Amino acid sequence: MGEANNNNNNNIDDDLLLKKFYAEVSEVERDNEVVRILSCFKLNAFEYLNLPFDSSPEDVKRQYRKLSLLVHPDKCKHPQAKEAFSALAKAQQLLLDPQEREYLVNQINAAREELRAKRKKQLKKDTASKLKSLVDEGKYEQEYEKSDEFQAQLKLKVREILTDQEWRRRKMQMRISEEEGRLKKDEEESKETWKRKREHEEQWEGTRENRVSSWRDFMKGGKKVKKGELRPPKLKTEDPNKSYVQRPVKRG
Secondary structure, three states: HHHHHHHHHHHHHHOOOOOOOOHHHHHHHHHHHEEEEEOOOOOOHHHHHHOOOOOOOHHHHHHHHHHHHHOOOOOOOOOHHHHHHHHHHHHHHHHHHHHHHHHHHHHHHHHHHHHHHHHHHHHHOHHHHHHHHHHHOOOOHHHOOHHHHHHHHHHHHHHHHHHHHHHHHHHHHHHHHHHHHHHHHHHHHOOOOOOOOHHHHHHHHOOOOHHHHHHHHHHOOOOOOOOOOOOOOOOOOOOOOOOOOOOOOOOO
């Protein structure tokens, strides 16, 4: 119970500190923060919240609360305050999503490893630095990675890797869209072919009665003689009295 009360008191103290802080913040500082947010690299949520790459989810929540109050459209008069506020909200959402955060952290780790490999090659050429690194048993490198120089390089390398990954993703998406378009076109052509075939069958079926009637008339009377046209006599192949037989004349 005592611990819960202490937590509540701490939250109240934090709220009071925040209110005091924002009471002292000038409009210029709010505007500057809006400009900073909108100029951030769009693929890196850590940049929007102005956080180190190793920040925890709790750090993300605290920083979002602080910055979102700073640029809130109700508090900030900058014309793009709403846009900056939305960007912060999206950044927090990404960093609190386990899958999105894992992807981003993996790219950061890849960037860090690239810089370490590059650093290792440089140390091979610099004997003094190499000896110091060996003496410090890695502490020299750990201190270097905390430096502003390394952090700036890491930030740029992360941008480079994220840009490359996004370009690959867009190319893949474009190929998928093209393939989906091709399949859709094939499907539409197939439907059109089936439709034409069906229409032809229906037309053929619709003339069935006329075709049957014409065939029946032909079988009954053969070709009809037009008025005034001479019709050749029917060929008799057998006489009823067996007196003679008229046979067809063979023509060579």
